[in-house]
Amino acid sequence: MSAFNAIGEEREIDRDEYTPGVEPQPTWCPGCGDFGVLKALKQALPEVGKTPEEVLTVTGIGCSGKLNSYLDTYGFHTIHGRSLPVARAAKLANPELEVIAAGGDGDGYGIGGNHFIHSARENHDITYIVFNNEIFGLTKGQTSPTSPKGHKSKTQPSGSAKTPLRPLSMSLNAGASYVARTAAVNPNQAKEIIKEAIEHDGFAHIDFLTQCPTWNKDARQYVPYVDVQESDDYDFDVSDREEAARMMRETEDVLNEGTVLTGRYYVEDDRPSYQQEKHAVGELPDEPLAERYFDDDAEWERSYDLLERHT
């Protein structure tokens, strides 16, 4: 018997299945970019053929962290900055789960920065969506790691002296095998990118630009977006690290000045995911670990098989 045989079952999946009943209603502010992520996910998940029970969404803390309260999959709303380690382990325990981690820019690039670097480096087969609104939303508008230099907030009243972090370059350099940026105001692209990221075997990082009309009115999130894949001005090979790096640099240089480029920047299809690498060296079993506990015939090794070396 397997408790996980729901996975792979063929049927039409309705996107309403991903919406909880009347409750809870999103508490996001009107016009918040977070609605865009929720909507894109609700569209993408049925299109990649996942039932709500095959998906585990793991979130951090922040307005962004509420995502899985409004998306009816299996969910784990963790603590500030820690969605990635929880998500990685769930995927290792049961590789058949579709694991999507999500959180804010403060959550993911600030307090959880270390986990971000290492999850990308190890190329875990998970999708990671960062709601980048360039501000701390839930705690009411403090400067975040992606806020532009000079940004004024209650905690940096004279304007931030810090250069903003470059999430795309950072994840490319750390080792992510799929790096993209999309935006809440660009729903079709967002859906497509989420689908690609889910289907990608490896760490898929999406820097998702989400406007925060409540605390970050100045941010350039209302300007029209240019889709780098659609525009002839930005012709480059997404599988070429050098070109990807150059494009990312350009984008990140101009992000706060006017032009907002979105699209996929780097896709490395031939790099094995961490799960595959770990399996190859003999450190990840063939069958999902989690299944064994539901298998009455599973053979459980006993410690006294190990005692010989102690006698």
Added chain:
Amino acid sequence: MSSDELIWRIAGGSGDGIDSTSQNFAKALMRSGLDVFTHRHYPSRIRGGHTYVEIRAADHEVQSRGDGYNFLLALGDSFARNPQEDAFYGNEEIKPLSENLDELREGGIIIYDEGLISEEDVEALDLEARAEENDWHVFPMDLRGLAREHGREVMRNTAGVGATAALLEMDLEHIEDLMSDAMGGDILEANLEILHEAYDTVTEEYDFEHDLRAPEGSHETEQALLSGSNAIAYGAIDAGCRFIAGYPMTPWTDVFTILSQNFPDMGGVSEQVEDEIAAAALAVGASHAGVKAMSGSSGGGFALMSEPLGLAEMTETPLVLIEAMRAGPSTGMPTKPEQSDLEHILYTSQGDSQRVVFAPGNIEEAYEQTRLAFEIAWDYQIPSIIIYDQKLSGENTNVDVEFFDREPQPDLGATLTEEELREAAHDNSGKFKRFNYEDAENGVSQRSIPGQKGGRFLATGNEHSPVGHINEDPDNRVAQMDRRLEKLESIREDLDSRESSTQTYFGDETADYGVITWGSSQGAVEEAVKRLNDDGHSVKGISVSDMMPFAEAEVTEFLESVDEAMVVEMNATAQFRGLLQKELGRFGEKLTSLLKYNGNPFEPAEIVEGYEVNFVEEDREPTAQVRIEPAAGD
């Protein structure tokens, strides 16, 4: 003629192979039918620096390193030399001899390596006079020279073992067997030659004028020599644990390493991750996804785990954490034992947070209580912690192999199958009431695993409704909080109703004087209590393992039955005594503390002395490196 007990100390430079040599010698003694106990002293550096291992072997149970020792094998510290300049770093090389003399008992034996320890150095030690005064028997031998002749210099350890065996009139059979198990070819040949030559040289050329011989013993069943870390790792394996995540920190690293090395063969997963926050969070994630998982650390690393620990509690994700204490605060003394993280692990994490905490006192308990920690964690969906220390982690004792002959327990507790989920309570959007307080039994609600059909729910570190939605409704809050709080009471009842207690009792049941301790101090206390009773005193002891929920009934009964009690623990602020008084709310006037925090564990004689100072000759000051903390009102 055989002696009552042998306490053999091998001393040298850290990195000189003392560990493996002593491990083999201890096994040889065990195989000859003796009970053994090993104690390792080491500095916080990788190579060089004075280190020793002590092996106590007797024909009766041995629970501590004993007081002092009676056989020294001083090898010299080869890492004290600077190989480039052929110069010495100070006079470190002599340390294996000079640093060990204070604790050598009267009538003891010394073999030292003339090849590494120079004559002038020995003269400067005034060894001859001290030997005469203490009736020591000194056997200088060129162990290094002998080893060089037949193989390589490092084999001087083998020469030392050969000489030891000769002086103790031991059979070489077990030692040879163990050597052939561990090596082969030329290396084995050379070692065997060295072993025999050292043995023969001593037998033929030295005059034995001492009484010490290897004791004789006989075990009825096969024995295994295990450390506390082995016992914890094996307890976890038998409990069905198949996921471990960690970040190295001494002494927790041992458990982490043992499981990492064994898991690939048994289909388990081990992850070395970026930090301890991640480590504990991974264990939470794996457990949430349906695998028995654990993590752990030592003081500083455990401090980082406080966050995921609270998350596990709030989301009711079962989890086992291991806390291997070392001396603190902060980085403290990385290689020295202390029992000073008790309050840290009992109370860390915000809110009315609760967990289960067991403090095993010896190797068997470490195995048993690790299994129990998993069982309770999964039955009650609560984090449980094993707290122990650098001492229990590294000491090896023999355990009857039959002790391990029991069934694995991969049971996930109140986790439903898909069939059961179909019948379970859902809300009107089809979400499973994972955190249902209505039919919860003992505070435990039923659980589903991501991927299961019909089990969808949200786990969150925020307060939540039965299906897991964030919820701050006052009635829901109280109902959820009360349900979670009920678990600890239920666990207490569960533990109390079990046939065997996790507390350990020893001594004279009718005694009016009690000694109370916890964790790895247990062995020394047990031995001290026995010694006191043998000397005509009437004393009894209890070693407490259940720290949370506290072993209230048992400890109350014990303290009611005595007029006075001495609380023995390895820390400076009497943390366990504080816990006793907090949990029981009385007995303050009966309790005295005996505290030690100099980096070394208690020796039985110090506890005997503590008893005498406290009870027999009240004006006397203790001489040992311990502190007495008087009873309340004193």
